[in-house]
Amino acid sequence: MSQAVAHGHDDHSHLPAGWKRWLFTTNHKDIGTLYLSFALIMFFIGGAMAMIIRLELLEPGVQYVDPTFFNSMTTMHALVMIFGVVMPGTVGFANWLIPMMIGSPDMALPRMNNWSFWILPFAFTLLLGSLFLPGGGPAGGWTMYPPLMLQTGFALPFVIFAVHFLGASSIMGSINIIATIFNMRAPGMTFMRLPLFVWTWLITSFLLIATIPVLAGAVTMLLTDKYFGTSFFNAAGGGDPVLFQHVFWFFGHPEVYILILPSFGIVSQILPTFSRKPLFGYESMVYATASIAFLSFFVWAHHMFTVGMPLAGELFFMYATMSIAVPTGVKVFNWVATMWRGSMTFETPMLWAISFVVLFTIGGFSGLMLGITPADFQYHDTYFVVAHFHYVLVTGAVFGMIGGVYYWLPKWTGHMYDETLGKIHFWVSVISVNLLFFPQHFLGLAGMPRRIPDYAVQFTEWNQISSIGGFVFGASQLIFLYLIIRCIRGGAKATDQVWEGAHGLEWTLPSPPPYHSFTTPPQVTDAVAHS
């Protein structure tokens, strides 16, 4: 262990260099970079699986992969995208930004921060490795419903332990974020002055702490049912397969807000900057986010309307689900009102943020339609659902994150990215993503079930359009990758403030910021916080 050194401001010559720096780091920026890079790599892995899915669905008939492998692609695609891309990606943003935004030098628990990240590569080794076992990877869908999931061969315990492992990472990550926000704020940084991104992550952390352990419980029950003779999900012993669905969705629905809330936060930072106008209705944004999180605990069974719940249950979950549209609407209206009578410019981050507002809302509308129980009796488990959740996940959560990367990349690297390339990336993506997912609404309504490798002939055209949109969307992400690498390597020097309309503590630091963001706490006044 090193000696106690009186650190000079930017003197970290005693820090390990090379790979050791990344392996042992306790620095929030290094860890943030690790999280973001990991998420980017996983995005390409999960995306490659999606490409296999779209390739097989290019045409009716089974041309390229056999049905079991197709199902395991669907399963893994979702697990990778959710647990490997959006969750780590947003934690990466949290790591980079929260200390800078609240005026602290680092996260509250830096060593644990390192551990939260360094679990991920190991957990994904377990998860992805299961694809190479005899009998193949898990193929029961990311929702892992028994009894089907219990028919999984060798892969089952690997998947379950990977979920436990990832859960440990998420719980430690969120504990860290909560402790940081509660305890590391600079003087004067009251709760009602926190940037919205910090708020959304605080609330997301509560959701994680409350739900991830329940998921761990659910998969543990799968494990004991398979290997230790318990009968949680077996009617012959008094259990019920539907019990799993309840426990899973008690986690699963809050989980979707875990995925989206940080992106809400990012968009709430971007829109005011490029509208050159303060965020409209800051307080109601905070309350709306909290209400969404609170309500999310009472809607889980909208994923299981067709399991045959008692009428009272169906009505309760329908009403609760519909009520989430109200706080979400408040957010959407506030975003529009932020732009209203602003002085807008349309740099790449703004383009992503605007498309987020439109496309997320479209996904929200289809969500609302799914929440109407009788209608869901038709929509459920069709491509209409697939369209819904890709609108909220891809054009919602992922678009928010991409916008955030463009927005903060100059701050992180100290270089401006290539604006032309960024705009090309945006336009190709936004057009192709709609080709990819919009037709899936039609497919679902016309009766195409999800999770099938092969379909009736009348679904061919829309599937082909969707597949081609998918290939273009996938390819356009290569532009993104190239742009990021170039920006890290060099480019025009970024100023401290970077964007004319940017406000907040992170923009008062140099670009790139010093190793320990704020070593002496800044004094935060109302003017700094709310300008």
Place this chain on the structure above:
Amino acid sequence: MSAPHGGYYLPDPSHWPILGSIGLFSIFLGSATWLNGASAGGLIIGFGIAVFLFMLFGWFGTVIRESVTGTYNHQVDVSFRWGMFWFIVSEVMFFGGFFGALFYSRILSVQWLGGAGDGFATHQFLWPDFVPDWPMTVMPDPSKWTVYREVIPAIGVPLLNTIILVSSSFTVTFGHWALKKGNRRAQSWWLFVTLALGFTFVGIQATEYVHAYHELGLTLHSGIYGTTFFMLTGFHGLHVTIGATMLTVIWLRSLSGHFTPENHFGFEAVAWYWHFVDVVWLFLFTFVYWL
């Protein structure tokens, strides 16, 4: 060792986390291999546990060293407190999932199988002979599950265990009071009593399990009653074991004078955990054994 940094405390880079990951990874990999029937799994698990324990000693050792040398300021102390608090909340939710499963099967699914409410057709067509009750003495399909003769009555050993665990919550608090008064002898003594009570509890639970398996025929295979019974009490027992082990560590540290009346977060964290384990037991006693 790490240094305070312009009023903040920032630890140096650390190799403990990555060791922790390697340890856990090996434990998981080994367990998965073992469940799939390969005996090599045991070796991998053993390796993982060794690495993990080494990590625990090293990591906590560093923290303790930093703590006793006064590297931590008040802010770090508060961060640790929030950390422990939210960790316990996550544990509460873990048990919440299993309690949910208990209530669901007891109140809903078993009743449906017996024809109540929406279960009318289920009962009529699939399980016409099934009579719902709780504890469920007859399985819907008795051929597949171990049938048990009796369950463990609440008034008896479980009540005794309740008394033991509740008293241990008091003794740990007496220890805390003694600590705050600077009475190291009383503090160590009360801690010892607490951990002794904790291990006694675990021992009694273990004999109860043996009794249930061998004399009552109540096992994990005994349908949903046996399932929820053993999973809930089992995970609780695991937590008591962990808690009692942590108490042992705290006791040893207390003997070597690590805690001062002002600075003793390690003690408090374990005490919180112990209270949590106690409260979970009260719920278990009420809903698993008694009602």
Place this chain on the structure above:
Amino acid sequence: MLLTRIMKRVLAGAALSLFMGETRADYALNMPRGVTPLSQDIYDLHMLIFWICCVIGVIVFGAMFWSILQHRKSTGAVAAKFHHSTKAEIVWTIIPVLILVAMAVPATRTLVRIEQAGDADITIKVTGNQWKWRYDYVNPGFGLDGGFGFFSVLKDDSNQARQVRSGIDPRTVEHYLLDVDKPLVVPVNTKIRFLTTASDVVHAWWVPALGWKRDSIPGYINESWAIIQEPGTYRGQCAELCGKDHAYMPIVVKAVTQDEYFDFIGEQMVAAASESAGADREWNKDELMEKGGQVYNTFCVACHQANGQGLPPAFPPLAGGAISTGPVDGHIERVMNGKAGTTMAAFGPQLGDVDLAAVITYERNSFGNSTGDIVQPAAIRAVRK
């Protein structure tokens, strides 16, 4: 290579679709209106919420794009300073609440109606199996009692075309993936109660024209109902992931007039009676082998494959298998009781004595297995007792 292959296929697909317009006549963008009162209620509800969302979308996006056009820096717009308005925020909280209430009212009405499965004229039990449906007419109606039932599996032409790289263009198969060997036959204008359940994993029984889908859950029964108003053939698919062949367990409902339905159940009851008579006699080897081949190709082939080689390691070969060439009793046991924790289902409750005897005989004397054993239906019956 791959890319050119894909391009070729897409072009071929596009060209084909121009010429073969007829086979895709039922092509659609929207939810079908269906042929039951419930399906029509649901359709109306769907359209209502759809249009409400459209209107809200037009207003919200309209305001946004107007702002984007008008309030841009390049046109000299100067940012206003306001950052909240309690009045506006109250308005846009209350109005959505009212809209939601307006949606909830018809939704509640429809839902309450859907859940009224009581006093039906006919009761049909629908059981999902990996990967075929079974229909049991537990109460066929018209005062008849004593039910009958049958399995319904993917039709053979689809089944051949759907094999991996089968070389058969699905476009040449009529009703590709949507046709079965034996449809469910029901009368029109009669209240039918459906009891859905499953024998192995969760499936979902879904015919869009009836308006709903219901999960079929092993160990539990769900109830739903329908009154079909027009005679016709209505197609659907399993709608809950149930493993490898989830895409290949279609549903076909043939709604016929009440007279035709009456004839249908008559025939079925006669067939059921002769089937059970068959179980009482001795069968010779050729009969058993022929029958066994049929049974095998309907129930076992999906996993163990036509050549008995299975798809190891998930599905073991029966050719030279330890059980299929071992003692007869072990073989009977495995087929009747299946193996817990694997996809090998217990076929005892699913198949009759003749079918079981035949398929076991077939397996023991095919794929190069030559045990020479003959299993009689009576042997199965003895095990059942």
